[in-house]
Amino acid sequence: MIPAAFEYHRPKDMAGVLAVLVEHGDEARVLAGGHSLIPMMKLRMADVPHLIDLQDVDGLSGITVDGGRIRIGAMTTQSDIIGHAALAEAAPIMREASLQIADPQVRYMGTVGGNVANGDPGNDMPGLMQCLDATFILVGPDGEREVQARDFYEAAYMTDREDDEVLVAVAFDAPSGGYAYEKQKRKIGDYATAAAAVLLVKDGDTCSSASIAMTNLSDTPVWSEAAGDALVGTSVDAAAIDAAVAAMLGDIDPTQDNRGPIEFKRHAAAMILRRAIARAWDRA
Template structure:
């Protein structure tokens, strides 16, 4: 289908973009890579009268080290995440996850900001950002505020973004050296959303798991941070019985829809399977 008519705006500063969003109100939508919004417009599930293209704003496509954190500009593409030596060294799970998003053509245009800000439970980056305890910089007319990824998602396509705000950057604490990590994703075909997926980051010392964080993708109305499951793993040797308990705790917080990817019960169990696989790979990568 063809989208409805709209006016196109291409501001060159964040201030101008926020001013346009504030002035035009609910009739306007920001445009990043467009891979979430444009399909909705084609099916007329979204019909904004104004599109505000963020592609002309300088400074939104950076990947830089800031103390013990990495800051990623919202317009940074998935391809840039994959190509970044800094992320490969300090946050390799970001590269691993980006490689599982859609296909190369989409990764050249799709952005981390769009993936995180849209509120689509099927997007891969939100659960990873919760796993990594990332914070989002949200910029509006009164300035910029930081919101934790773990409290940003309120429902399907519903987020903590206030009217007129734009997600401008993602700030991620750097995990300890020697951490283990993995993102496991089950999908029907290349380019598809996950049937279920799990992100895992752990640290080990003398054979004991001293920290564990788990994010789950597309098994609820929002991405999920499985805090209880991570707590069960912490302090253990990642033995079979403890992993079984953690998987059960993670499965218990899921509530996936029954859809073309399978019935709800199947998708819940696949979340558990993805978590087991991610834990195993993370353990093999972790060093004391």
């Protein structure tokens, strides 16, 4: 549980960060809250000869709610999200999900940027970002570029981010309608056995828009377009929910681990989605 020796860099600005990244390529990693990367280094599962601490870099934290657009800096902690009144008003699903991440001590350190950029399929924010159709803002030697959350994840710990890029912010439109983040876990602090992020818009008695994403049920987060489509145009009745669940089950690919066999995970995923849809529809 002792990491291999590494060089510790603490640049004052993004130019300094990028300089180290450009020089060392995949031998360098940025450090945000450290709750994924540092345990991996201590287990010697991640070999990081150059660690770049982002905490002295200005402009990476903070939440802005500007009209209908929300931007959250990468170094914003989950605790910051939970405590931000305007964000809770504009996108209450962010607060509901953040309260289910790890435990209060971790949430004081854990950041949005780290959570989405690490590519850990167990993390809650990637699925949530896909559900919100968020945009990730990356900065590299060639400047800034944007990637949709739904296009960002390739495999476990593999993302669209280049080795010399830093994810600096996430941005998304304030969602309307009903929402729910439902998560089954074994204990406080655990990753999800199954989790579902659901956003539903109600028009009269009919669902006019639906977005559904699942967490820790594949090697990437799963935004199930088909599951959402199954609800759109319906009154979210039993048949529609069955169809949405069936569609979601077609999109996930869980593996067996200590949380249980595949059959159980598929069952749990179905239950969690049903509950999330019910709660979101109730709030819509």
